[in-house]
Amino acid sequence: MNPLTDNIVMRQFVRPALDILLLAYLFYEGWNLLVQTRAVQLAKGFAAMVAVYVVAFFLKLDTLLLILNTLFPGLVIALAIIFQPELRRVFTRIGQGEWFRLSPRVRTHSLETITNSIDVLSSKRMGALVVLTRSTGLKNIIETGTRLNAELSSSLLLTVFANNTPLHDGAVIITGSRVVAAGCFLPLSEQSAIRRSFGTRHRAALGLVEETDAVVVVVSEENGAISLAYDANLLYDLTLDEVGERLEALLELRERGDGDVAD
Numbered sequence: 001m002n003p004l005t006d007n008i009v010m011r012q013f014v015r016p017a018l019d020i021l022l023l024a025y026l027f028y029e030g031w032n033l034l035v036q037t038r039a040v041q042l043a044k045g046f047a048a049m050v051a052v053y054v055v056a057f058f059l060k061l062d063t064l065l066l067i068l069n070t071l072f073p074g075l076v077i078a079l080a081i082i083f084q085p086e087l088r089r090v091f092t093r094i095g096q097g098e099w100f101r102l103s104p105r106v107r108t109h110s111l112e113t114i115t116n117s118i119d120v121l122s123s124k125r126m127g128a129l130v131v132l133t134r135s136t137g138l139k140n141i142i143e144t145g146t147r148l149n150a151e152l153s154s155s156l157l158l159t160v161f162a163n164n165t166p167l168h169d170g171a172v173i174i175t176g177s178r179v180v181a182a183g184c185f186l187p188l189s190e191q192s193a194i195r196r197s198f199g200t201r202h203r204a205a206l207g208l209v210e211e212t213d214a215v216v217v218v219v220s221e222e223n224g225a226i227s228l229a230y231d232a233n234l235l236y237d238l239t240l241d242e243v244g245e246r247l248e249a250l251l252e253l254r255e256r257g258d259g260d261v262a263d
Contacts, residue, residue, distance in 0.1 A: 046076075049068075049072070049075070052064075052068070053065075053068050053072075056068060110152050110174075110176075110177045111244065111247055111248060111251070113152055113153060113154050113157075114130065114132075114152075114157070114174070114217070114247070115240060115243060115244045115247070116154050117130075117154045117157040117158060118130070118217055118219060118226060118240065118243065119240050120154070120158060121157075121158065121161055121219045121224075122219050122224040122225075122226050122240075123224065124224075125220075125221060125222070125223065125224040126158075126161050126162065126163065126168075126219065126221065127161065127168070127169075127201060127219055127220065127221030128157075128161045128172075128201075128217070128218070128219035129170070129171035129172065129186070129201050129204065129205060129216065129217075129218055129219075130157070130171070130172050130174065130216065130217040130218075131171050131172065131173045131174065131184070131186070131208065131214050131215075131216050132174050132214060132215045132216070132217070132247070132251060133173065133174070133175045133180075133214050134213045134214060134215065134250075134251070135213055136212040136213045136214060138173055138212065138214060141171075141173065141184050141185075141186060141208070142173055142180055142181040142184060144170075144184050144185040145167070145170050145171070145173070145181040145182055145183040145184030145185070146167060146181060146182055146183045147180065147181050148179050148180065148181055148182055149178060149179075149180060150178065150179045151177070151178060151179075152174060152177050152178060152179050156179060157172065157179070160172055160179075160182045160183075161219075166183065167182040167183035169183070170182060170183035170184050170185060171183075171184045171185070171186050171204065171208075171216070172184070185204075186204035186205065186207055186208045186216075187204070187207040187208060187211060188200070188203045188204055188207045189203045189204075189206035189207040189210060190207070190210075191206065191210075194206065194234075198234075198236075199220070199221075199222070201218050201219075201220070201221075202218055202220075202227060202229075202234060202236075205218045205227070205229040205234065206229050206232075206234045208229070209229045209230050209231060209232055209233070209234075210232045213230075213231070214230075215228070215229070215230045215247065215250050215251065216228070216229040216230070217243065217247075225237040226238050226239075226240065226243055228242075228243055228246055228247075230246075230250055
Protein backbone atom coordinates (compact mmCIF):
# COMPACT_ATOMS: atom_id res chain seq x y z
CA MET A 1 0.00 0.00 0.00
CA ASN A 2 1.12 3.53 -0.67
CA PRO A 3 1.11 6.20 2.06
CA LEU A 4 -2.15 7.70 0.76
CA THR A 5 -3.95 4.34 1.03
CA ASP A 6 -2.53 3.74 4.50
CA ASN A 7 -3.79 7.14 5.60
CA ILE A 8 -7.29 6.43 4.25
CA VAL A 9 -7.42 3.05 5.99
CA MET A 10 -6.28 4.65 9.24
CA ARG A 11 -8.94 7.37 9.09
CA GLN A 12 -11.83 5.21 7.90
CA PHE A 13 -11.29 1.98 9.81
CA VAL A 14 -8.58 1.89 12.48
CA ARG A 15 -9.36 5.16 14.27
CA PRO A 16 -13.15 4.66 14.36
CA ALA A 17 -12.68 1.08 15.60
CA LEU A 18 -10.26 2.23 18.30
CA ASP A 19 -12.62 5.05 19.25
CA ILE A 20 -15.56 2.63 19.62
CA LEU A 21 -13.53 0.08 21.60
CA LEU A 22 -12.21 2.65 24.08
CA LEU A 23 -15.66 4.20 24.50
CA ALA A 24 -17.25 0.78 25.04
CA TYR A 25 -14.58 -0.09 27.62
CA LEU A 26 -15.15 3.16 29.51
CA PHE A 27 -18.93 2.66 29.49
CA TYR A 28 -18.48 -0.93 30.70
CA GLU A 29 -16.16 0.03 33.56
CA GLY A 30 -18.31 3.03 34.42
CA TRP A 31 -21.43 0.90 34.63
CA ASN A 32 -19.65 -1.66 36.83
CA LEU A 33 -18.64 1.19 39.09
CA LEU A 34 -22.21 2.49 39.27
CA VAL A 35 -23.65 -0.95 39.97
CA GLN A 36 -21.43 -1.25 43.04
CA THR A 37 -23.05 1.84 44.57
CA ARG A 38 -26.58 3.16 44.90
CA ALA A 39 -25.73 5.74 42.22
CA VAL A 40 -27.06 3.22 39.70
CA GLN A 41 -30.53 4.48 40.68
CA LEU A 42 -29.47 7.94 39.54
CA ALA A 43 -28.27 6.58 36.20
CA LYS A 44 -31.53 4.69 35.63
CA GLY A 45 -33.62 7.73 36.51
CA PHE A 46 -31.61 9.97 34.20
CA ALA A 47 -31.90 7.43 31.36
CA ALA A 48 -35.68 7.27 31.85
CA MET A 49 -35.95 11.06 31.66
CA VAL A 50 -33.87 11.14 28.48
CA ALA A 51 -36.07 8.44 26.94
CA VAL A 52 -39.23 10.42 27.72
CA TYR A 53 -37.67 13.57 26.27
CA VAL A 54 -36.67 11.77 23.05
CA VAL A 55 -40.20 10.37 22.61
CA ALA A 56 -41.73 13.80 23.22
CA PHE A 57 -39.30 15.40 20.76
CA PHE A 58 -40.00 13.01 17.89
CA LEU A 59 -43.76 12.99 18.49
CA LYS A 60 -43.73 16.79 18.81
CA LEU A 61 -45.51 16.81 22.16
CA ASP A 62 -45.05 20.53 22.70
CA THR A 63 -46.66 20.75 26.12
CA LEU A 64 -44.61 17.88 27.51
CA LEU A 65 -41.45 19.33 25.96
CA LEU A 66 -42.16 22.69 27.56
CA ILE A 67 -42.62 21.09 30.98
CA LEU A 68 -39.47 18.96 30.61
CA ASN A 69 -37.37 21.92 29.42
CA THR A 70 -38.58 23.91 32.41
CA LEU A 71 -38.10 21.20 35.03
CA PHE A 72 -35.02 19.41 33.68
CA PRO A 73 -32.30 21.77 35.04
CA GLY A 74 -33.90 21.81 38.49
CA LEU A 75 -34.33 18.02 38.53
CA VAL A 76 -30.67 17.49 37.61
CA ILE A 77 -29.57 19.72 40.48
CA ALA A 78 -32.01 18.04 42.88
CA LEU A 79 -30.79 14.55 41.92
CA ALA A 80 -27.17 15.64 42.34
CA ILE A 81 -27.96 16.89 45.86
CA ILE A 82 -29.96 13.81 46.83
CA PHE A 83 -27.33 11.38 45.53
CA GLN A 84 -24.34 13.47 46.62
CA PRO A 85 -22.86 10.70 48.87
CA GLU A 86 -23.10 8.14 46.04
CA LEU A 87 -21.59 10.53 43.49
CA ARG A 88 -18.76 11.33 45.88
CA ARG A 89 -18.03 7.61 46.25
CA VAL A 90 -18.07 7.11 42.49
CA PHE A 91 -15.55 9.90 41.86
CA THR A 92 -13.44 8.72 44.80
CA ARG A 93 -13.27 5.24 43.31
CA ILE A 94 -12.45 6.64 39.88
CA GLY A 95 -9.58 8.57 41.43
CA GLN A 96 -8.33 5.58 43.40
CA GLY A 97 -9.10 2.89 40.82
CA GLU A 98 -6.46 1.37 38.60
CA TRP A 99 -8.45 0.02 35.63
CA PHE A 100 -5.42 -0.75 33.50
CA ARG A 101 -3.37 -2.54 36.15
CA LEU A 102 -3.89 -6.05 37.41
CA SER A 103 -3.62 -6.09 41.18
CA PRO A 104 -2.11 -9.14 42.95
CA ARG A 105 -4.72 -11.80 43.52
CA VAL A 106 -5.18 -13.91 46.60
CA ARG A 107 -3.98 -17.41 45.79
CA THR A 108 -5.93 -20.58 46.66
CA HIS A 109 -3.66 -21.47 49.57
CA SER A 110 -3.98 -17.90 50.87
CA LEU A 111 -7.76 -18.17 50.83
CA GLU A 112 -7.52 -21.39 52.84
CA THR A 113 -5.29 -19.61 55.34
CA ILE A 114 -7.82 -16.80 55.68
CA THR A 115 -10.85 -19.09 56.08
CA ASN A 116 -9.02 -21.31 58.60
CA SER A 117 -8.09 -18.24 60.63
CA ILE A 118 -11.66 -16.91 60.46
CA ASP A 119 -12.94 -20.28 61.69
CA VAL A 120 -10.67 -20.16 64.75
CA LEU A 121 -11.48 -16.50 65.45
CA SER A 122 -15.21 -17.20 65.20
CA SER A 123 -15.07 -20.23 67.50
CA LYS A 124 -13.17 -18.20 70.12
CA ARG A 125 -15.36 -15.11 69.60
CA MET A 126 -12.38 -12.93 68.80
CA GLY A 127 -13.46 -9.85 66.86
CA ALA A 128 -11.76 -9.43 63.48
CA LEU A 129 -11.82 -7.16 60.45
CA VAL A 130 -10.01 -8.56 57.39
CA VAL A 131 -9.82 -6.45 54.22
CA LEU A 132 -8.97 -8.13 50.90
CA THR A 133 -8.02 -5.64 48.19
CA ARG A 134 -9.09 -5.94 44.58
CA SER A 135 -8.38 -3.17 42.05
CA THR A 136 -9.00 -0.03 44.11
CA GLY A 137 -5.96 1.35 45.92
CA LEU A 138 -6.18 1.57 49.73
CA LYS A 139 -3.09 3.67 50.41
CA ASN A 140 -4.99 6.19 52.52
CA ILE A 141 -6.42 3.37 54.64
CA ILE A 142 -3.07 1.62 54.99
CA GLU A 143 -1.47 4.83 56.26
CA THR A 144 -3.84 4.87 59.25
CA GLY A 145 -2.39 1.63 60.59
CA THR A 146 0.94 -0.12 61.09
CA ARG A 147 2.74 -1.41 58.01
CA LEU A 148 3.74 -5.08 58.25
CA ASN A 149 4.39 -6.28 54.68
CA ALA A 150 4.56 -9.82 56.04
CA GLU A 151 3.82 -13.21 54.56
CA LEU A 152 0.21 -14.22 55.17
CA SER A 153 -0.21 -16.94 57.79
CA SER A 154 -2.83 -18.10 60.27
CA SER A 155 -0.51 -17.51 63.22
CA LEU A 156 0.00 -13.89 62.17
CA LEU A 157 -3.74 -13.19 61.84
CA LEU A 158 -4.54 -14.89 65.14
CA THR A 159 -1.79 -12.92 66.86
CA VAL A 160 -2.95 -9.59 65.45
CA PHE A 161 -6.55 -10.13 66.57
CA ALA A 162 -5.71 -11.50 70.02
CA ASN A 163 -7.39 -9.39 72.69
CA ASN A 164 -4.15 -8.32 74.37
CA THR A 165 -2.48 -6.93 71.24
CA PRO A 166 -2.50 -3.20 70.36
CA LEU A 167 -3.67 -3.88 66.78
CA HIS A 168 -6.71 -6.08 67.40
CA ASP A 169 -9.29 -3.28 67.20
CA GLY A 170 -8.29 -2.19 63.69
CA ALA A 171 -8.47 -3.84 60.29
CA VAL A 172 -5.90 -6.04 58.58
CA ILE A 173 -5.21 -5.21 54.90
CA ILE A 174 -4.29 -8.18 52.69
CA THR A 175 -3.04 -7.73 49.14
CA GLY A 176 -2.16 -10.84 47.18
CA SER A 177 -0.48 -13.21 49.62
CA ARG A 178 0.86 -10.56 51.99
CA VAL A 179 -0.44 -8.76 55.04
CA VAL A 180 0.28 -5.16 54.11
CA ALA A 181 -0.86 -3.44 57.31
CA ALA A 182 -2.76 -3.98 60.56
CA GLY A 183 -4.59 -1.78 63.03
CA CYS A 184 -6.08 0.29 60.18
CA PHE A 185 -9.09 2.57 60.63
CA LEU A 186 -11.94 2.28 58.11
CA PRO A 187 -14.57 4.92 57.26
CA LEU A 188 -17.92 4.30 58.94
CA SER A 189 -21.01 3.76 56.81
CA GLU A 190 -23.39 6.68 56.32
CA GLN A 191 -26.39 4.44 55.69
CA SER A 192 -29.25 5.30 58.04
CA ALA A 193 -31.04 1.98 57.46
CA ILE A 194 -28.21 -0.16 58.85
CA ARG A 195 -29.24 -2.47 61.68
CA ARG A 196 -28.82 -0.92 65.12
CA SER A 197 -27.43 -4.19 66.42
CA PHE A 198 -24.37 -3.83 64.21
CA GLY A 199 -21.27 -2.64 66.01
CA THR A 200 -18.39 -0.49 64.85
CA ARG A 201 -16.70 -3.32 62.94
CA HIS A 202 -19.74 -3.95 60.74
CA ARG A 203 -20.29 -0.24 60.13
CA ALA A 204 -16.62 0.18 59.24
CA ALA A 205 -16.71 -2.78 56.84
CA LEU A 206 -19.79 -1.43 55.10
CA GLY A 207 -18.28 2.06 55.00
CA LEU A 208 -15.20 0.80 53.18
CA VAL A 209 -17.07 -1.24 50.57
CA GLU A 210 -19.32 1.74 49.86
CA GLU A 211 -16.26 3.66 48.68
CA THR A 212 -13.98 0.94 47.28
CA ASP A 213 -14.22 -2.47 45.62
CA ALA A 214 -12.49 -4.22 48.53
CA VAL A 215 -13.97 -7.32 50.18
CA VAL A 216 -14.18 -7.32 53.98
CA VAL A 217 -14.64 -10.29 56.31
CA VAL A 218 -16.01 -9.44 59.76
CA VAL A 219 -16.06 -11.63 62.86
CA SER A 220 -18.36 -10.49 65.66
CA GLU A 221 -16.79 -10.29 69.10
CA GLU A 222 -20.20 -10.75 70.75
CA ASN A 223 -21.41 -13.98 69.15
CA GLY A 224 -18.71 -15.07 66.68
CA ALA A 225 -20.98 -14.49 63.65
CA ILE A 226 -19.13 -14.17 60.33
CA SER A 227 -20.17 -11.45 57.89
CA LEU A 228 -19.01 -10.52 54.42
CA ALA A 229 -19.12 -7.00 52.97
CA TYR A 230 -18.62 -6.10 49.31
CA ASP A 231 -20.09 -3.79 46.65
CA ALA A 232 -21.91 -1.63 49.24
CA ASN A 233 -23.67 -4.69 50.73
CA LEU A 234 -23.27 -6.59 53.98
CA LEU A 235 -24.19 -10.27 54.34
CA TYR A 236 -24.57 -11.20 58.01
CA ASP A 237 -24.09 -14.52 59.83
CA LEU A 238 -22.75 -16.68 57.00
CA THR A 239 -21.36 -20.16 57.33
CA LEU A 240 -17.66 -20.72 56.73
CA ASP A 241 -18.42 -22.59 53.50
CA GLU A 242 -20.55 -19.70 52.23
CA VAL A 243 -17.76 -17.23 53.00
CA GLY A 244 -15.20 -19.37 51.19
CA GLU A 245 -17.39 -19.80 48.09
CA ARG A 246 -18.18 -16.10 47.86
CA LEU A 247 -14.56 -15.08 48.38
CA GLU A 248 -13.44 -17.47 45.66
CA ALA A 249 -15.92 -15.91 43.23
CA LEU A 250 -15.24 -12.30 44.25
CA LEU A 251 -11.48 -12.63 44.10
CA GLU A 252 -11.64 -14.55 40.80
CA LEU A 253 -9.32 -17.31 41.96
CA ARG A 254 -7.87 -19.58 39.30
CA GLU A 255 -5.98 -22.79 39.74
CA ARG A 256 -2.45 -22.55 38.36
CA GLY A 257 -0.69 -25.39 36.63
CA ASP A 258 2.61 -24.44 38.23
CA GLY A 259 1.18 -24.73 41.74
CA ASP A 260 0.19 -22.04 44.22
CA VAL A 261 3.46 -20.62 45.33
CA ALA A 262 3.80 -17.56 47.48
CA ASP A 263 4.66 -14.30 45.88
